[in-house]
Structures are given as C-alpha cells and as structure tokens.
Amino acid sequence: MTEARVVRVTAFGGPEAMELVTERLASPGTGQVLLRQTAVGFNFIDIYQRRGVYPLPSPTGLGHEAVGVVEAVGPDVTEFRPGDRAAYINAGIGAYADRRIVAADRLVRVPDGLSDEAVAAVIFKGMTAQYLVRKTHRVAPGDLVLVHAAAGGVGLILSSWAKALGATVVGAVGSEGKRVAALAAGCDHVVVTADPEWPAAMLAATGRRKARVVYDSVGRDTFLKSLDCAAPFGLVVVYGAASGPAPAIDPELLNKKGCLFLTRPSVFPHNAETGILRENAAELFDAVARGWVKPTIGARFPLTAVADAHRAAEARATTGAIVLVP
Ligand SMILES: NC(=O)c1ccc[n+]([C@@H]2O[C@H](COP(=O)([O-])OP(=O)(O)OC[C@H]3O[C@@H](n4cnc5c(N)ncnc54)[C@H](OP(=O)(O)O)[C@@H]3O)[C@@H](O)[C@H]2O)c1
Structure with a gap:
C-alpha cells in the first residue's frame, strides 16, 4: 500500500473548498501504472469545476494534467517500466496529487530535453492550442487571427503557434501590463479589453481588416464583440x-x-x-523543439498552497502557465 497526498473538494465553492488529504493507493491493476507526480499543471477549467459551474459528483478530486515518474506497473503493462517519465492530460479528474494510479493508455512519453515543470507548463495548454490551430481551423499563412487572453497559459502558446504558421496575430489582453508578454509571444498587435472600444482599436491596428478566426476563451465579457471582429464567413471559436x-x-x-x-x-x-492523443502530443513536442511553442511558467506554487494558485488565477494576476509542485 502506498500513500498519496490528494486534493479533495466536498462542498463546491471558493479556493478554501480544496482540502489536502492523505489517501491509500492500491497497487496498479490491469492496464494501470503508479505515477509519482513531480509537476501538476493548473488549468482554468479547475476553477469552473471547483466552483461547481461544470458540475461534478462530490466529493471529487481536481486537475486534469500531471507529469512524473512511473514507480510501478500493473501485471500486463509492457509499454512503460518503473523509472520512465510520462505525462497525461486526459486520465479523469484528480491530477492534484503527489501520486496517482493512471491507465497506461492515457500516458504519453515526454522528451528528455524538457524539464518536468516545462512539460506541465505546456502539455494541456499546448494540446489545446494544437487542436485549435490544426483542427478547429487549420491556420494558414495570411490568416488574421484574434486570440483572447493572449498573455495567459493557453494564450501565449496559441499566439506563438499561430504566428509560426504564418498568421498575423492580434492578441487581446485584459490589462496594459500584459501587453509585453503578448508581444513577446509573437502577437503583431495587442488590444487591451479594459477599454470597451477594443474592437475599434483592433480595426485601427489591422487597417480595418477583420479576423479569419477568433479564439475566444473569455466568454461573457467578450463574445458579442468577438462576433464584430470576425470577417465575413469567418469562424468564432468559443x-x-x-x-x-x-x-x-x-x-x-x-x-x-x-x-x-x-x-x-x-x-x-x-x-x-x-x-x-500520442500523435497530437508528438506534434506539440515537435512545435516545442522547433521553438514555435515555448513553455512559459508564470508562477509556481507548492501543492500545499493550491488555494493561492487559484486565487492568483481568479485575480488575473498571472501570465503564462501556473505549475503546482507536489
Ligand atoms: N475548450 C478547451 O479545450 C480548453 C482547454 C484549455 C483551456 N481552455 C480555456 O482557455 C482559457 C485559458 O485557460 P488557461 O488555463 O490558460 O488560463 P489563463 O489564460 O492563464 O487565465 C485565464 C485568463 O482569462 C482572462 N479573463 C478574462 N476575464 C476574466 C475573469 N473575469 N476572471 C479571470 N480571468 C479572466 C484573464 O486574462 P486577461 O486578464 O488578459 O483578460 C486570465 O488571465 C480558459 O477560459 C479555459 O477554460 C479551454
């Protein structure tokens, strides 16, 4: 029997709803591995789920992605061995933990040259950017692309990947202080959504050209204006x-x-x-190797301070990725 430190939520609500508890883990069963998790990625969806906005049965764990080292494997697992590094983004909720039993078919191998924290900064957010620029819309040279929350975890990766694919990128950020980060990620223009006239600012910057695709992750505050920023026959991705x-x-x-x-x-x-999953991960790691996508850690928190990580994200106080260190 192994013990794990795990975040649990029993009553949905504010950051204080998260409690770190000790649980016993069984040995990995058929098709499973025991992963000692060295870095856990925070994602904004964790906030929706902690608040109960995306309903979950309670009590529940939280978190969707982590990276670590395989400590033990189930009887029939042949593709991973103890000592292997691996990561996941989609193994069921409950990544906020220092150890976890995970299905081996949910794991991806991670490149040697990338630290565990760098993987945690890039894998869930980068896999999101991967489908957004390669599948939802195949970004092509000459596209004008509008990226909301462009200095955020997904936003920096999405902006730099779209730029690398030949797009002209307009980044929208919530406050002036985030402008530099969006420009550094490759945005050609940056608009600040604290100014309600930000769509006019975008048109002024682009010579009145509207976007072939708008990537909107902000929702309520930006959606209707996002429709005004899309070119005829353009695509709005909420x-x-x-x-x-x-x-x-x-x-x-x-x-x-x-x-x-x-x-x-x-x-x-x-x-x-x-x-x-593994093809998509390979495409992401290739984009990292080419320098199209850069892991950017905006803040690190020990897992014991997970509530502070959530408070920082809710306050819009970070740029890049937040990494939790068990
Ligand atoms: N559908 C998917 O597959 C998928 C996958 C991953 C992530 N996402 C979404 O992508 C977005 C980015 O995720 P992330 O984890 O990388 O987070 P993030 O971008 O680092 O943080 C969210 C950002 O949203 C902006 N924002 C606007 N209004 C806000 C408000 N009232 N409260 C807090 N933030 C506000 C802030 O940027 P500004 O201050 O610059 O406005 C904030 O930094 C989230 O909406 C997330 O749900 C979707």
Whole structure:
C-alpha cells in the first residue's frame, strides 16, 4: 500500500473548498501504472469545476494534467517500466496529487530535453492550442487571427503557434501590463479589453481588416464583440468562459454579422483515442523543439498552497502557465 497526498473538494465553492488529504493507493491493476507526480499543471477549467459551474459528483478530486515518474506497473503493462517519465492530460479528474494510479493508455512519453515543470507548463495548454490551430481551423499563412487572453497559459502558446504558421496575430489582453508578454509571444498587435472600444482599436491596428478566426476563451465579457471582429464567413471559436458563459444568441445574428461560423470545442474529445492523443502530443513536442511553442511558467506554487494558485488565477494576476509542485 502506498500513500498519496490528494486534493479533495466536498462542498463546491471558493479556493478554501480544496482540502489536502492523505489517501491509500492500491497497487496498479490491469492496464494501470503508479505515477509519482513531480509537476501538476493548473488549468482554468479547475476553477469552473471547483466552483461547481461544470458540475461534478462530490466529493471529487481536481486537475486534469500531471507529469512524473512511473514507480510501478500493473501485471500486463509492457509499454512503460518503473523509472520512465510520462505525462497525461486526459486520465479523469484528480491530477492534484503527489501520486496517482493512471491507465497506461492515457500516458504519453515526454522528451528528455524538457524539464518536468516545462512539460506541465505546456502539455494541456499546448494540446489545446494544437487542436485549435490544426483542427478547429487549420491556420494558414495570411490568416488574421484574434486570440483572447493572449498573455495567459493557453494564450501565449496559441499566439506563438499561430504566428509560426504564418498568421498575423492580434492578441487581446485584459490589462496594459500584459501587453509585453503578448508581444513577446509573437502577437503583431495587442488590444487591451479594459477599454470597451477594443474592437475599434483592433480595426485601427489591422487597417480595418477583420479576423479569419477568433479564439475566444473569455466568454461573457467578450463574445458579442468577438462576433464584430470576425470577417465575413469567418469562424468564432468559443473555447472557454473565464469571465462567465457566453450569452445565448439567435442563430440569425451569425447571418447579420457576416454569415459567421460558431463552434464550442474541447480538448478532451480531441484526445480521447490513445493513438490520436500520442500523435497530437508528438506534434506539440515537435512545435516545442522547433521553438514555435515555448513553455512559459508564470508562477509556481507548492501543492500545499493550491488555494493561492487559484486565487492568483481568479485575480488575473498571472501570465503564462501556473505549475503546482507536489
Ligand atoms: N475548450 C478547451 O479545450 C480548453 C482547454 C484549455 C483551456 N481552455 C480555456 O482557455 C482559457 C485559458 O485557460 P488557461 O488555463 O490558460 O488560463 P489563463 O489564460 O492563464 O487565465 C485565464 C485568463 O482569462 C482572462 N479573463 C478574462 N476575464 C476574466 C475573469 N473575469 N476572471 C479571470 N480571468 C479572466 C484573464 O486574462 P486577461 O486578464 O488578459 O483578460 C486570465 O488571465 C480558459 O477560459 C479555459 O477554460 C479551454
């Protein structure tokens, strides 16, 4: 029997709802490994789930991604051995822990040259950017792309990857202080959404050109204006709700705004099947090796201070990724 320190939520609510407890882990069963987790990625979805906005049965763990070292394998596991480094993004909720039993077919190998914290900074957010620039819309040279929360965890990666694929990138950030980070990630122009006239600022910056694709992860505060920033027949991708859910609209509005396409995708179905998960991870790590995507750690917190990590994210006080260190 192994012990694990695990974050549990029994009553959904504020950051104080998360409690670090000690639990006993059974030995890994058929198809499973025991992973000693060295770095855990924070993602904004963890906040929606802690608050109960995305409902979960309670009590629940939290967290979707971690990286670590395999300590033991189940009887039939042949593709991983004790000592191997591996990571996951989609192994069921409960990544906020120092040890965890994980299905081996959910694991991906990680490149030798990348530290565990760098992997935790890039894998979930980078796999999100991967499907957004390669599948939801295949970003091509000449595309004008608008990226919301461009200085955030996903935003920096999405901006730099779209830029590397030849797009002109407009980054939208919530405050002036985040401008430098968005520009450093490759944004050609940056608009600050604290100014309610930010769509006009975007058009002024682009010579009145609108976006072929808008990546909106902010939701309520930006969605309707995002529709105004999309070119005729353009695509609006609502993939998050950091400010609250985007308002419901009449489909007729898409016609009025220029026969727009609207989609609301998620990283999980894009990585449900093991072979595809590993192909997508390989594409991400290739983008990292080429320098198209850079792991950027904006803040580190020990797992014992997970509530502080959530408070920092809710306060919009960070740029890049937040990494939790068990
Ligand atoms: N659908 C998917 O597959 C998928 C996968 C991963 C992540 N996501 C979404 O992508 C977004 C980014 O995720 P992340 O983990 O990288 O987080 P993040 O971007 O580091 O943090 C969220 C950002 O949203 C912006 N924001 C706007 N209004 C906010 C508010 N009222 N409260 C807090 N933040 C607000 C802030 O940037 P500014 O201050 O610059 O506005 C903040 O930094 C989230 O919406 C997340 O849910 C979706």
